[in-house]
Amino acid sequence: MNIIIPMAGLGKRLRPHTLTIPKPLLPIAGKPIVHRLVEDIAKVCPEKIDEIGFIIHPSFGKEVEESLKGIAAEVGATGSIFYQTEALGISHALLFAKELFKGKVIVAFADTLFKADFRLDTSKDGIIWVQQVDDPSQFGVVRLNDKNEIIEFVEKPSTFVSDLAIIGIYFFKNGEALAAEMQYLIDNDIKEKGEYQFTTALQNLNKKGAKFTPGRVSEWLDCGNKNVTVQTNQRYLEFIKGEKLVSPKARLNNAVIIPPCFVGDEAVIENSVVGPYVSIGRNSHIKDSRIINSIIQTNSKVSQAVLENSMLGNFVNFEARPLDLSVGDFNTIT
Template sequence: MKAIIPVAGAGTKLRPLTYTQPKALIPIAGKTILSVIVDQLLESGVNEFVFVIGYLGEKIQDYVASNYPNLKCSFVTQNDRKGIGHAIGLTRANIDMDEPVIIVLGDTICDYDLKKVLTSDVSLIGVQKVDDPRNFGVAELGPEDRVTRVVEKPLIPKSNMAMVGIYFIRETRIMFEALETVFSRPVAKSGEFPLTDALEEMIAHYKVRFDAFRINTWFDCGKKETLLSTNATLLKYAAQQRAEEQSDVVIIPPVSIAKGCKIRNSIIGPNVTIGEATKIEFSIIKNSIIGSYAELEDVLLHGSIIGNDAFVRGSSQSLNIGDNTEIDLR
């Protein structure tokens, strides 16, 4: 079975980190967002992947080649940011029209029974109840969780069941036909073609049956605060990674410290992810994500995200720093 993973978004809510690094490659609980998704799919029997890339797409390609050298995959480039529906439409030549496909958005980390989803007799949409559904695609449900209608970011929602970004499609050919119908219409004010519109076309015009399946947990990777919260939650369940013992270091679990790190005279944790080959001295770090090849000296960091190759020296702050940055807080 094939999976389509759109990772072409610019990740504007996580800037400046995403100026130089795709959101899908931000480290989280010892992995990246993308590797969490790919590993979950591989473990459940998905054997081929189609990645829709765009902004900084070459970094996605390099990452996949380096970390999944035997992965059967292809890459499709979305040059224009015209939404998820447009991204999926670009994959038509890479997908077998007579086989089901699973679509997982590249920033969607969820806890759910994936094997059960992949063996479903009908198409499925992943949902979770939210307090304010106006910023989501929303699924309206009938008896036995049958999806009766889907709407993209409704002003007056008739349901609080948000679509989380996981779709199992059995009627693959019909999905692409529905996408072509959507593309023939005037583009929305947002300038994008939502996948939601094609799903609604499948339900209303083609009478395709969609059932909703409920997500156990939906990890939000869209903003700094929620990304840090997700990192803390996933660290509780991840296998703990530790750098080799350093001098005068106190580790407060859970933490994930990648290989090649040099840490001394510091306190690390709880809820800290540190990328590889990072150097930390005379510092206290908690509830933070630190990229690879960074250098931190004489700092007290909390609730912070530090990019790759960043240099920070100095005071106590809450920071959101992109790659290749030098900060001196003294």
């Protein structure tokens, strides 16, 4: 079993956080998004994961590449790096890792996490994970027949087809057949909405007899922008609240931690109340502050602050300063 993870996007909706670090390496409850994704897939996968291919932009650098290989090693797999130099659609991107489309494969996008209580049924031709959504026009969707089989894939439908959105995680029993359909699109320059669409390749496989079934998750967690990433951090802390989340190497001095919170190695929290739903990275220092539902990454300093629904990067120095105010009646200052 191989896993292919396309993650070459530059994460523009999460700027400025993605100016210096790829979006899939941003932390959720103390671990990079892509690390959480690999762990979650490994939990539902009944077979050994042999190789994980990470499709990245060449600008990500060697440090990122080594980090990704380490993530693969933690689940007993070999990590391989493939470079995507231009964005022409998902089918085009996946073919950079064409050599991994052998036998059973999982394709997973690195900006989505999920909660599921099932084991992957690898006897199926294919499983497409879906979630019911209010506005299907923003997603690729599937339509089912009365046997609960997928009979149609539609990319961002302008008229209603289905409210079952594809969340970005797929299983295929025959990776070679999928690669052949994606290559057919490239060879014949078959584009839809200006790109080589993955859903077109899936539809062609379906027409040739492959039977795809929907895989349902109990929760789909997005990491597309700052607000939903903070919300995902909150939900993930709730999922793992039974684990030991405060490092024994952290230093707490006159500090109150309201769980669930993640506190990394060598973090210092003094004269502060932190939580619930806060993740504080390694070697960050929180002083004289109140922090709720936020992500603070590594090596940052926060002082005299009241933060909520916030996201601070690495090596940030934020000090809230006392104000000399004269505020009249019936005013609101935020």
